[in-house]
Amino acid sequence: MRTSEALREIYNRLLAHFGPQGWWPGDSPFEVMLGAVLTQNTSWQNVEKAIANLKNEGLLSVEALSLLPVEKLAEIIRPAGYHNLKAQRLKNLIALIEDQGGVAALLNQPTAVLRELLLSVKGIGPETADSIVLYAAGRSIFVIDAYTHRILCRHGLVAEDCDYFQMQELFMDNLAEDAALFNEYHALLVRLGKEFCRKSQPKCECCPLKTVGEQQED
Structure with a gap:
């Protein structure tokens, strides 16, 4: 064969x-992006708990997470494990989104450009970047x-x-x-x-x- x-x-x-x-569970491309980072080295059940915490606090927006101190973010996403590390990675991702003019502007970049931008973020490797490209941006990458x-x-x-x-x-x-x-x-x-x-x-x-x-x- x-x-x-x-x-x-x-x-x-x-x-x-x-x-x-x-797949991928998420109510918006932004939620999918957050989930792609939070799911690193943990189960999806733990990610769901962390995202639920963010929703309950009204923090599922670029603006809200940008203003939130990284220490506070770490406590909210604690169920996802490695919470201090992931909080900083989320902050790094938020910085990229803001630099590119928002979620839609970032995800509308050509596939190769989008992937390189994501890989430039500290804490985002090929698997996380490609998950965002495929599941949040809807591009054909495996x-x-x-x-x-x-x-x-x-x-x-x-x-x-x-x-x-x-x-x-x-x-x-x-x-x-x-x-x-x-x-x-x-x-x-x-x-x-x-x-x-x-x-x-x-x-x-x-x-x-x-x-x-x-x-x-x-």
């Missing part, structure tokens, strides 16, 4: 098994995470030492350029990684991807 066929087979099987995932790497490795689609950009190119070179497809695909891989392709004690025997990639060709 060729790489493009294997990737499409994986998607089809996951969609059939799990159904649409409805997000790579630890689940994706684990799944691809176990199915022989990439080597263990394959880096973020090589994996991203694998998807983008072998799938149609489609933001909706990339959105759903990434969400489905996360679901698989959590429920079946776990780091320890994976459920291989009942995995919906069992046998995929066994006959893959170069």
Whole structure:
């Protein structure tokens, strides 16, 4: 099975098994951006608690967060973990948004420019930047995470030492350029990684991807 066929087979099987995932949770592009930072190294349940705190305090706006002292912000987002570090990262993101003239002005930048602007923010790496580009701006870029790497490795689609950009190119070179497809695909891989392709004690025997990639060709 060729790489493009294997990737499409994986998607089809996951969609059939799990159904649409409805990602990314958020009432606005700005909320999605905040969530992308807050979800670093924590579960989404914890992020939801932090965002709920921000909503309850009436702080889900660029203006409100800009005026809020970083120490106060850290306490409000404490449920997301690493709260002091993430508070500063959110402040850095807010500074970029203000510098670019607002959320809409930033997200309307050409994809390559938007991505570089996000990567220039201290504390925002490729995964967080691409999550914002895909889920907040609706651009066709594939997000790579630890689940994706684990799944691809176990199915022989990439080597263990394959880096973020090589994996991203694998998807983008072998799938149609489609933001909706990339959105759903990434969400489905996360679901698989959590429920079946776990780091320890994976459920291989009942995995919906069992046998995929066994006959893959170069």
